[in-house]
Amino acid sequence: MVPGSPVILLRAGPSPLGQADNSNQQGETMLSRREWLRIAAGASASIVIKGCAPAESDASASTVANGSASTAMDAGAVAQTGELITRAVPSSGEQLPVVGLGGANTYSEAAGEEDFETIGEVLSSLVEGGGTVFDTAAGYGASEEVSGRLAQELGIADQMFWATKVNVAGRGGESADPGAAREQIERSFERLRIPVIDLIQVHNMGDPPTQLGVLQELKEAERIRYMGITTTNEGQYEALAEVMRNFPIDFIGIDYAVDNRIAEETILPLAQDEGIGVVVYLPFGRSRMWQRIGDRPVPEWAAEFDASSWAQLMLKFVIAHPAVTVATPGTSDPEHMIDNLAGGMGSLPTEEHLRRMVELVESLPVA
Numbered sequence: 300m301v302p303g304s305p306v307i308l309l310r311a312g313p314s315p316l317g318q319a320d321n322s323n324q325q326g327e328t329m330l331s332r333r334e335w336l337r338i339a340a341g342a343s344a345s346i347v348i349k350g351c352a353p354a355e356s357d358a359s360a361s362t363v364a365n366g367s368a369s370t371a372m373d374a375g376a377v378a379q380t381g382e383l384i385t386r387a388v389p390s391s392g393e394q395l396p397v398v399g400l401g402g403a404n405t406y407s408e409a410a411g412e413e414d415f416e417t418i419g420e421v422l423s424s425l426v427e428g429g430g431t432v433f434d435t436a437a438g439y440g441a442s443e444e445v446s447g448r449l450a451q452e453l454g455i456a457d458q459m460f461w462a463t464k465v466n467v468a469g470r471g472g473e474s475a476d477p478g479a480a481r482e483q484i485e486r487s488f489e490r491l492r493i494p495v496i497d498l499i500q501v502h503n504m505g506d507p508p509t510q511l512g513v514l515q516e517l518k519e520a521e522r523i524r525y526m527g528i529t530t531t532n533e534g535q536y537e538a539l540a541e542v543m544r545n546f547p548i549d550f551i552g553i554d555y556a557v558d559n560r561i562a563e564e565t566i567l568p569l570a571q572d573e574g575i576g577v578v579v580y581l582p583f584g585r586s587r588m589w590q591r592i593g594d595r596p597v598p599e600w601a602a603e604f605d606a607s608s609w610a611q612l613m614l615k616f617v618i619a620h621p622a623v624t625v626a627t628p629g630t631s632d633p634e635h636m637i638d639n640l641a642g643g644m645g646s647l648p649t650e651e652h653l654r655r656m657v658e659l660v661e662s663l664p665v666a
Contacts, residue, residue, distance in 0.1 A: 381644030383429040386624045388525070389574040390549045395460060397618045398643035399432025400425045400636065401580065401629030402442040409631040410445035419449045420633040426455045428640040434552070434578060434627040436464035436502055437483050447491035462498040462578065462627075463487050464529060464552075465514070468505030475506035480513045488522075500527035500552055500578075504535045507542050515547070525549035531580055533561055540565055543573050550576040555623070556584035557616040558591070558660050567622040576624040582617045583610065583628060590666035598659060604652055605645025610635070614642030616656050 383396040400406075400421065409417050425433065435442045443463060450456040465483050468475035484499065499517070501510040507528060514526035527550030530539050543551065543566075551570060555562045559581070570577050583589065592609055606612040610628070617626045628639050648656065 381641065383640060383643045384618065384647070388549065388576045388624060389570075390525070390576070395432055395625050396430050396643060397623070397625055398614060398640050399430050399434060399460070399625050399627040400639075401627040402433060402435030402446060403439050403629050405631040406439075406442060406629050408440075410441040413441075413445070414631075415445065415449060417631055417633070418445055419453060421631060421636050422446065422450055422455065422459075423453060424633040424636040425640070426458050428637060430636075430640055430643075431458060431460040432462060432578075432625045432627060433459050434462040434580075437487050438464070438466065438502065443487055443490035447493065451492050456493060460497045461491055461493060462500070463491065463496060464500045464502035465510060466502035466505035468510065473506070475509040477509055477513055480510050484513070484517065495521070496523045498525040498527060498550055499523050500529045500550060502529055503532070504528060504530045504538055504542075507538075507546065511542075511546050511548065525576075527551055527576070527578075529553065529578075529580070536561070536566055540569055543569050543575055548575060550578055550624070552578040552580055554581040555579045555617055555620070556582050556588065557613050557656055558584045558588055560657075563620070567620055570622045577622050579617050579623055579626040582626045583613050587666040588613060588660075591660070591663040595663075598655075600652070600655065603646070604648040606642070606648075608638055608641075610638050611642035612656065614639060615648055616653065618643060619647045619653060 383398060385394040385396055387394055402410075406418070406421070422433070425431075433446060435446060437443065447456070450459060465480055465487070466475070467479040467483055487499070488494075488496065499514055501507060501514065511526065511528065514523065517523045518526050527548045528539065528542055528546075529552030530536070531552075531554035539551065539553075542548065551566070553562050553566055555567070555577075567577065569575075588609075597607065597609055597612060601607070601612050604615055606615050614626055614628070617623055626643075630636055630639065
């Protein structure tokens with residue numbers, strides 16, 4: 300064994316093999332989500348509003364257009380008065396709220412621009428709305444540093460479930476240096492300003508044996524509570540499945556959305572079989588869904604499972620899968636954060652609703 304190499308325990312069985320949001324897309328003739336929420340907050344009768352459709356990076360930019368006051372609900376009011384659904388982490392039984400916050404793209408851009416007021420409002424909205432899970436990465440620019448500092452200043456760091464990622468192997472299948480992985484993780488501890496990180500995952504399937512070995516050492520030392528691995532690349536699903544079968548991981552992070560259901564075939568059932576939690580990235584299908592939705596109204600039947608916006612509808616589709624532990628759409632807008640949280644409250648869609656949602660999406664123009 301090479302000195303300094305991590306030791307990792309494998310699950311029984313054969314040896315294993317071997318993010319990203321998009322820029323904002325907003326039509327000039329459409330209302331923004333911020334404008335819609337302001338109008339909805341003051342509405343006291345039936346309203347018909349058309350909203351913009353920004354990309355995944357602005358996360359909850361959703362659209363409401365219903366002619367009935369009973370279906371055009373105020374998302375902010377729902378988030379303030381409702382209670383988030385929780386799911387158990389399979390390996391521990393710990394309950395986590397089903398909607399969290401992703402710290403990539405527009406969020407990390409705001410952090411990089413030192414827009415501390417906005418980032419602080421988003422983090423406060425997460426916690427005040429009952430959310431806890433914040434998912435970031437060493438590679439997300441200033442996301443770790445700014446979030447860790449502001450959470451401490453706001454006094455909410457202890458109320459959050461901190462998830463980050465490590466990868467010193469790159470995306471081309473290169474080997475990872477265990478020492479470099481440890482150094483990157485130590486920087487994450489410094490940036491987040493917490494003694495124990497709840498979850499660290501190997502980012503983008505980077506050299507799983509080596510980097511999961513480092514994480515296992517940290518878990519055994521009680522410096523991290525959970526470990527896992529991520530990919531948002533369908534081409535890596537086979538290798539991901541091998542890791543799930545052979546390594547004692549607590550979580551995976553994958554892409555899953557109403558228009559991206561490939562994970563339902565193998566990965567999500569396998570997570571249930573192996574007792575692995577699932578963090579969902581890109582629940583709005585990157586920018587695709589917003590482009591396809593355009594200014595279409597939310598279907599009236601979405602009110603049957605308490606969805607009053609497209610963001611809530613899409614989040615409820617994802618959360619309805621029993622393998623999903625938490626969805627973490629990213630946003631740099633506190634009002635979008637509130638709307639996202641409402642997607643984790645109230646009723647969930649039935650099998651018939653899910654069928655109708657898929658049918659609706661498949662009828663939309665291709666982006």
